Amino acid sequence: MPIKYIGRKTDFKGKTLWEILGNLKDFGVGRIIVRNRFQKYPEPTYIKIVKVAALPNASGAHLDFRKVAALVQKTFRGITDKNLVQIDRSSYKADYILIPKDEEYKYCQPPKETNPVILPRTVDFPPLLKELVLRDMKAAGTPVTEEPRLQLHYNITNSNIKKYRPAKEGEKPDIEFTMSMGKPTHSILYANIKQ
DSSP states (O other): OOOOOOSOOOOOOSBOHHHHHTTSGGGGTTOEEEEGGGGGSSSOOEEEEEEEEOOOOOOSTTSOTTOOEEEEEEEETTEEOSSOEEEOSSTTSSOEEEOOGGGHHHHHSOOOOOOOEEEOSEEEOOHHHHHHHHHHHHHHTOOOOSOOEEEOOOOOTTTTTOOEEEOOTTOOOSOOOOOSOOOOSSGGGGTTOOO
16 A cells, blocks of 8 residues: 655654754764754855753643754854854754864865846836826826836845845946846747737
8 A cells, every 4th residue: 555645744854953963972062063054055064063051841732852952153155144043942953063173174164156147126116006007197297207116125144145136326236127028938828918
């Protein structure tokens, strides 16, 4: 009889943090651990264990026995955080992988410096909104000399991690965002629509 899996697939691959650290000498202080979730980035993302402490006994049914408090030095996308970070809330997730000592040098090498991607300052309005803006401009008596453009605002809260920046005045962006339908899968459905 074939095995039939029920439920949602998990994206986790690995062990919990306590499963790894509990079996290492000195609870893995100084070792490098990676989280599978962050392997999608080309830059190295890892944590270096500095100190490990056990959490209080789980007396209630809602507490998880797999959690552990670890003080780590976090490196995200090649940028090492200056402050130590405590990991305890996500330590129960079975998504951590221990890096062997002979391969640690690969993860600890700084990444090559890359230029940030330059994003545009403005973009075309969506077609219907563009018509409404043009109608409002004509109603207000404003002469329409050029097409109105939508000003973009980017989330630049943690600019030392993000690998992009908005274009300065007069600078040409690397990427252009366009408002279009794209390439339809069945072009016959869109035969009578004007682009």
